[in-house]
Amino acid sequence: MLDIKWIRENADVLDSALAKRGAGPLSASLIALDERRRTILQSLQDMQSRRNAASKEIGAAMAQKNSELADRLKAEVAELKTTLPAAEEESRRIEAELTDALSRIPNAPLDDVPVGADESANVVTRVVGAKPTWNHKPLEHFEIGEALGLMDFEGAARIAGSRFTILKGQLARLERALGQFMLDLHTGEHGYIEVQPPLLVRDDAMYGTGQLPKFTDDLFRTTDGRWLIPTAEVPLTNMVREQILDGEKLPLRFTALTPCFRSEAGSAGRDTRGMLRQHQFNKVELVSITDAESALDEHERMTACAEEVLKRLGLHYRVMTLCTGDMGFSARKTYDLEVWLPGQDAYREISSCSVCGDFQGRRMNARYRGKEEKGTKFAHTLNGSGSGVALGRALIAVIENYLNEDGSITVPDALIAYMGGLRRIEKAA
Incomplete structure (x- = not known):
């Protein structure tokens, strides 16, 4: 605010x-x-x-x-x-x-954010790796998963309706492996503290990070008036709400692997096939709480942490600086990581890292006091949605990029230990 x-x-x-x-x-x-x-x-x-x-x-x-x-x-x-x-x-x-x-007023973009009405004005900041080339035809993830007998959309629809997926066997394990790999990387090498936060939050928590009142239609509400989190950004950022922090101990860095829930109210007709746009999905979130002077450097650092996930998975991707018309409500500047999906022959967003200034800190009344300073200032916040890498989209990227000619999937080297030594996912018996 x-x-x-x-x-x-x-x-x-x-x-x-x-x-x-x-x-x-x-x-x-x-x-x-x-x-x-x-x-x-x-x-x-x-x-x-x-x-x-x-x-x-x-x-x-x-x-x-x-x-x-x-x-x-x-x-x-x-x-x-x-x-x-x-x-x-x-x-x-x-x-x-x-x-x-x-x-209801969105955050003011930084001066170096490109101006534009929609994603067509986003700017490529850098490209990492090269598109894979094969002799066999690329397939979309749902074609591969269903052929393996490990991805079931019809069964999920019978249970819960559209935009849900059932993963089975080694594909279910592969998604779990992706989450554990990301958490271990961020906590073991990047200095984030792992958190298991509430999945249900009150109005003021949603208000604090900017989901309320503007995006009510995108959320799921429970019968007792609480909200299912659309992202772990909400509980992680609100951990410092209504507090005065010691500026000398900033930045605080948190990460969490949680289920997330979104109504996808504004996406009718988009990505109706497969796992790209779901009502329920798992995601590793990164959140930083810092001071005004360190926020921009922290933004670059957080983005590098998210990129490291994709690098270790051997995935080709590009970093986009979002334009003013495509940027989130609370953000002052956002980098999207777009991974290459051979089956779609397109780049798709897999992670989004934003610096929010004191916009959320003001809404949460989260402050910090610097050394030898009498007054306080509102905390600056950052979030990396999806590691951040959304596990479902990371799973899609691995499935499509590691497809073999016989329809099996090679397990990336970074995940072999998390898969119990398994190196190839084959059709269920």
């Missing part, structure tokens, strides 16, 4: 940032709403002060036996007691209206 004080002082900057994201100007309406809030608050404070003063004056008037003045003051206090609740309610209403308006 953006600070209304900053908006008042940087109205043109805000409107320029919104224009880059394809939105109209909002500074004038926000400042006008804030003026109303300030006027009502001042009026409320004046009435409260007058009530308190008049109450004291009543005592003085009665001590002087001036009953006429005392009665007049009592009438004034009685009237204030009648009007104050309405003024207090109006103050709360305006405060809530302003907070809601501010909560």
Whole structure:
């Protein structure tokens, strides 16, 4: 969330940032709403002060036996007691209206983020490796998985409906191996702390990372009012909510392997075949909590950590800098890692690493205090969705890139130990 004080002082900057994201100007309406809030608050404070003063004056008037003045003051206090609740309610209403308006404004992109309306304006930052070449025809992951008898979409649909998958046998183990490999890499070599967080969270946690109120339709809600997490970014980032952190101990780095749940409300008709876009999927998440000065360096470091996963799996990929129109709501800058999928003859996003500035820290009221500093500042947050690599998409990439001519799948060297020494996945007996 953006600070209304900053908006008042940087109205043109805000409107320029919104224009880059394809939105109209909002500074004038926000400042006008804030003026109303300030006027009502001042009026409320004046009435409260007058009530308190008049109450004291009543005592003085009665001590002087001036009953006429005392009665007049009592009438004034009685009237204030009648009007104050309405003024207090109006103050709360305006405060809530302003907070809601501010909560719906996307984060301001950094100056070096390319400007564009959609993914066509994204910029290739670097390309790693080369596309594989074979003598046999590439196939899509669902063709390979079903032929092996280890991937069942019809069975999943009978149980849960569309956009679910059943993995069996060695494909189920391969996805588990991918998750364990990523966790071991990030905790053992990259300095992240493994966490097993709640999968159900409250409204304020979803609000803190920016899922609420804007993206309600993309979420699943339980009967008791909590939310199934769409990403472990939500509980991991909210671990520092409403805290004052020791700046000397930053950055904090967390990782988690969790199921994630998304309604995919805005993806009707897209990626309906296979595992690319599911209601339920497993994902390894990276989250960093840091200070203002270190955030951009941490962004490069986090992206490198995610890239290392793909490098060790021997997958060809490219790093994209997302444009303003394709970037997430809370992000100031995002790198997407797009892996090559031979079956689709296309690059597909497998990981997304974003720096969010103090946007989420402000929403969570997460602060830090630097060495010898009296005041506090809002924490800066970063997230790497999917390692981050989404396990389902990593599984797709391995299946399609390691397909053999006979339909079997070679296990990447990095995963052999996690597969109990198995080097090839073949058709189920």
